[in-house]
Amino acid sequence: MDYNLSEELLMIRDLARQVADERIRPVSAHHDVTGEFPWDIMKTLAEMDFFRVYIDEEFGGLGLGAMGLVLATEELSKACGGIALGFAATALGTMPLLYHGNQAQKEKYLPDLASGKMLAGFGLTEPDAGSDAGRMKTSARKEGNEYVLNGVKHFITNGSVAKFYTIIAQTNPSKGARGASAFIVEEGAPGFSYGKKEDKMGIRASATSELVFEDCRIPAENLIGREGMGFPIAMRTLDRSRPGVAAQALGIAQGAFDHAVAYSRQRVQFDQPISSFQGISFKLADMATKIEAARGLIYNCARMIDAGVKDISMESAMCKLYAGDVAMEVTTDAVQVFGGYGYSKEYPVEKYMRDAKITQIYEGTAEIQRSVIGKAVIKKAAAEARAK
Ligand code: COS
Numbered sequence: 001m002d003y004n005l006s007e008e009l010l011m012i013r014d015l016a017r018q019v020a021d022e023r024i025r026p027v028s029a030h031h032d033v034t035g036e037f038p039w040d041i042m043k044t045l046a047e048m049d050f051f052r053v054y055i056d057e058e059f060g061g062l063g064l065g066a067m068g069l070v071l072a073t074e075e076l077s078k079a080c081g082g083i084a085l086g087f088a089a090t091a092l093g094t095m096p097l098l099y100h101g102n103q104a105q106k107e108k109y110l111p112d113l114a115s116g117k118m119l120a121g122f123g124l125t126e127p128d129a130g131s132d133a134g135r136m137k138t139s140a141r142k143e144g145n146e147y148v149l150n151g152v153k154h155f156i157t158n159g160s161v162a163k164f165y166t167i168i169a170q171t172n173p174s175k176g177a178r179g180a181s182a183f184i185v186e187e188g189a190p191g192f193s194y195g196k197k198e199d200k201m202g203i204r205a206s207a208t209s210e211l212v213f214e215d216c217r218i219p220a221e222n223l224i225g226r227e228g229m230g231f232p233i234a235m236r237t238l239d240r241s242r243p244g245v246a247a248q249a250l251g252i253a254q255g256a257f258d259h260a261v262a263y264s265r266q267r268v269q270f271d272q273p274i275s276s277f278q279g280i281s282f283k284l285a286d287m288a289t290k291i292e293a294a295r296g297l298i299y300n301c302a303r304m305i306d307a308g309v310k311d312i313s314m315e316s317a318m319c320k321l322y323a324g325d326v327a328m329e330v331t332t333d334a335v336q337v338f339g340g341y342g343y344s345k346e347y348p349v350e351k352y353m354r355d356a357k358i359t360q361i362y363e364g365t366a367e368i369q370r371s372v373i374g375k376a377v378i379k380k381a382a383a384e385a386r387a388k
Helices: 007-034 039-047 065-079 081-100 103-115 173-179 230-266 278-306 313-343 349-360 366-387
Strands: 120-123 139-143 146-157 164-170 180-186 192-197 208-219
Touching (some): 007 065, 039 081, 065 081, 065 230, 065 278, 081 164, 081 180, 081 349, 139 164, 146 180, 164 208, 164 230, 173 180, 180 230, 230 278, 230 313, 313 349, 313 366
Parallel strands (some): 120 164
Antiparallel strands (some): 139 146, 146 208, 164 180
């Protein structure tokens, strides 16, 4: 399908495809087995300017916005959803600064984030505050010209490999979600350490770690926006980062699908390639259709973000929900096409199935996306009824 992409966007897409094929595919199984973080690939991505894609030109970026981000994430994820995540999660950690930081904060950090010198992470989730993110307990107390942070963030992607974190913490706990604030915390801040590293089912090349704050002191100027703005900043960030997760899901689905098509053409049973059986070709047809539908939703949402549309919660949740479900369905079907071989770790598709599962869970579960979409649908219907 032709999405009318600009020359620059096509260039980024093709470059990402090349890196994925030449550099990521050969090492993805190794990182899946060992769980080692792919530092050499991050270095390559940095050298090839990938971390500049979504950052404004003023701060050393390429200014290719959400569309550049989703295209690069999709292509890298075709080869390995886990390795691509080091890149995509840096975008998530950078977004609060990109959209809500002041000029001085942007000048200080964005050039190093754009060059890939610093990876980033986003700290919202806590052991007792997952879907109910407003229940976070991590606190930030103002003392003179510093904030003192206490608490634990967990399941943090890029935790322990990033140097730059945006952390959402309570500055006024009595106000619940409305008392939270957003902060920049650098690796090495006094009182900041890494806790448990997760041993995960999939996306094993990515680092997922606890962030521990014990009287962690950061300069007061590291507050993003104003006190009390933390929750809306986090929600707006997720609205803009969810298409990135959706693109990861899309890449995983496309990667598994490509393997399934190739295998179905060369696997002979009953004297014919299995692709000639309707049972298989209809499955491939459904997989291809769902993948293309997901791509349409994602690119549409990315275009809305780049056009500056303010309220994109519904479209963002829709593409994340749909692409996550498609990734799970398509990768499961890809294993089915491979039959017994699909269940074996000697073949690549079982990894895609394990990698796909997280896309229905993180950055808001499929259930939370449905709840966001449901609220938006009802709000729109109520507004239309009022206007009559
Ligand atoms: N953009 C801007 N502001 C938003 C917003 C959005 N998308 N969504 C909510 N807010 C604001 C609301 O307007 C409200 O502000 P006011 O008090 O000024 O009106 C405030 O945030 C609280 O909103 P709400 O009452 O809807 O919050 P809830 O506690 O009901 O939570 C959900 C809403 C469930 C949508 C939210 O907690 C969520 O997204 N949870 C999933 C978290 C998640 O994705 N975690 C993944 C980890 S990060 S990788």
